[in-house]
Amino acid sequence: MEIEPTYRDLIKELKEKKIRLSYQRVKILDYLNQHRTHPTADEIYTGLIAEIPSLSKTTVYNSLNSLVKANLIQELTIEDNENRYDIVTETHGHFKCEECGRIYDFKVELDSFNPEELKDFQINQKGVYFKGICKKCLETNQKNLQNEE
Amino acid sequence: MEIEPTYRDLIKELKEKKIRLSYQRVKILDYLNQHRTHPTADEIYTGLIAEIPSLSKTTVYNSLNSLVKANLIQELTIEDNENRYDIVTETHGHFKCEECGRIYDFKVELDSFNPEELKDFQINQKGVYFKGICKKCLETNQKNLQNEE
DNA sequence: TTCTTTATTGTAATCATTACACTTTATTAT
DNA sequence: ATAATAAAGTGTAATGATTACAATAAAGAA
Ligand SMILES: [Mn+2]
Ligand SMILES: [Mn+2]
Ligand SMILES: [Zn+2]
Ligand SMILES: [Zn+2]
Numbered sequence: 001m002e003i004e005p006t007y008r009d010l011i012k013e014l015k016e017k018k019i020r021l022s023y024q025r026v027k028i029l030d031y032l033n034q035h036r037t038h039p040t041a042d043e044i045y046t047g048l049i050a051e052i053p054s055l056s057k058t059t060v061y062n063s064l065n066s067l068v069k070a071n072l073i074q075e076l077t078i079e080d081n082e083n084r085y086d087i088v089t090e091t092h093g094h095f096k097c098e099e100c101g102r103i104y105d106f107k108v109e110l111d112s113f114n115p116e117e118l119k120d121f122q123i124n125q126k127g128v129y130f131k132g133i134c135k136k137c138l139e140t141n142q143k144n145l146q147n148e149e
Numbered sequence: 150m151e152i153e154p155t156y157r158d159l160i161k162e163l164k165e166k167k168i169r170l171s172y173q174r175v176k177i178l179d180y181l182n183q184h185r186t187h188p189t190a191d192e193i194y195t196g197l198i199a200e201i202p203s204l205s206k207t208t209v210y211n212s213l214n215s216l217v218k219a220n221l222i223q224e225l226t227i228e229d230n231e232n233r234y235d236i237v238t239e240t241h242g243h244f245k246c247e248e249c250g251r252i253y254d255f256k257v258e259l260d261s262f263n264p265e266e267l268k269d270f271q272i273n274q275k276g277v278y279f280k281g282i283c284k285k286c287l288e289t290n291q292k293n294l295q296n297e298e
Numbered sequence: 299t300t301c302t303t304t305a306t307t308g309t310a311a312t313c314a315t316t317a318c319a320c321t322t323t324a325t326t327a328t
Numbered sequence: 329a330t331a332a333t334a335a336a337g338t339g340t341a342a343t344g345a346t347t348a349c350a351a352t353a354a355a356g357a358a
Contacts, residue, residue, distance in 0.1 A: 018334090018335080019335095020324075020325095020335065020336070022323085022324090022335090022336060022337080023323095024336080024337070025336090040314090041314080041315085042314080054337080054338075055337090055338090056337060056338040056339065057315095057338095057339095058315095058316085058317095058337075058338065058339075058340095059336080059337050059338070061314090061315065061316075062316095062336080062337080063336090063337095066336095077226055077227065077228060077229045078226065079226060080226045080229060080230075080231075080232050080345085080346085081229075081313080081314070081345090081346080082229075082314075083229045083314085083315090093264065095266075095267055095270065095272075098273065104266065104267070104270075105266065106264040106265075106266035106267055107264060107265070107266065108264070115242065115255040115256060115257070116255075116256070117244075117253065117254065117255035117256065118244055118253070118255055118279065120284045120287070121244065121253075121281055121282070121283055121284055121287075122281045122282040122287060123244075123279050123280075123281040124247065124280050124281040124282070125279065125280040125281065126277075126278075126279050127276075127277070127278040127279070127280075128275075128276070128277055128278075129275075129276040129277075129278070130267065130272050130274065130275050130276070131272075131273050131274040131276075132270055132271045132272040132273040132274065133270070133271040133273070134270055135269045135270055138269070138270075138271060167303090167304080168304095169304065169305070169354095169355070169356090171304090171305060171306085171354085171355085172354095173305080173306075174305090189345090190345080190346085191345080203306080203307075204306090204307090205306060205307045205308065206307095206308095206346095207306075207307065207308075207309095207346095207347085207348095208305080208306055208307070210345090210346065210347075211305075211306080211347095212305090212306095215305095229314085229315085230314095230315080230344080230345070231345075232345085232346090
């Protein structure tokens with residue numbers, strides 16, 4: 001696979017971490033870049049299997065773990081039964097709708113937030129997860145109520 | 150099991166939700182009240198099996214789910230492979246040490262924080278999870294380095 | 299007590315993720 | 329370029345937390 005020049009230094013950095021940017025991994029990265037829905041490993045697998053018939057689900061898991069370790073992507077643990085992946089590695093909040101399951105991004109300023117209780121702690125990662133019902137679902141519910149009358 | 154008078158109104162509220170405060174559930178609640186370490190279902194089971202030899206792990210899971218639904222306890226999803234439980238239901242932050250696994254509480258003021266992106270969303274729950282290395286582990290690491298010299 | 303509902307228990311099933319052994323591909327040395 | 333070495337991909341089996349299910353027990357209502 002031809003690699004664009006802009007990726008040169010990235011690849012170099014990965015080489016130092018001994019993480020190769022293989023065909024499969026680039027495709028997974030590309031999928032995450034085009035699908036900003038915070039997909040699961042299974043969704044990524046299903047989305048790529050047509051284009052890469054040889055793809056193994058194990059490869060998806062292995063690749064995602066490598067990419068997380070290289071800090072190219074972020075792993076989200078919102079529900080206990082599924083990990084999700086995000087190509088945006090900067091700290092931001094995630095809202096999961098308990099009705100439709102969609103996950104929304106929102107801005108959160110946490111750089112300046114260092115709680116007293118964690119003084120002298122080394123903080124590596126900050127996660128903010130909200131749950132509730134999204135605007136779309138609230139509107140749908142409202143319409144259904146009106147139709148029932 | 151004899152129930153203390155202070156629980157009277159609580160039990161009434163639970164009755165309305167059709168959730169009975171059985172012997173096992175009270176014991177689980179009591180365990181969570183005495184062990185503020187955010188234990189897993191398995192840790193609760195192991196901690197109670199000596200006192201309640203008939204206890205089933207399924208009961209622990211069922212009870213925890215009922216207590217969460219009744220909002221008597223809170224479910225924490227920090228890592229994907231284990232849910233943890235907290236008798237403190239007020240919103241607060243959790244720090245998980247990546248070295249020793251301990252989970253620390255910290256204060257977080259989120260009542261006033263309503264991100265622009267979630268305008269018109271119904272927010273039911275706010276979770277804040279930090280990860281890193283705790284003070285104890287950092288100090289231990291430091292000592293080990295000194296001894297190696 | 300008798301009827302009805304809810305809870306407990308043990309076992310089997312589920313399902314996301316990982317372990318493992320093998321093959322393929324990429325990198326390095328000769 | 330060829331051979332040797334290291335990393336990655338693949339398929340299948342294992343793992344492990346959680347849930348489903350059916351039978352039994354306990355609690356509440358009548
Ligand atoms: Mn995101
Ligand atoms: Mn807590
Ligand atoms: Zn929704
Ligand atoms: Zn620690």
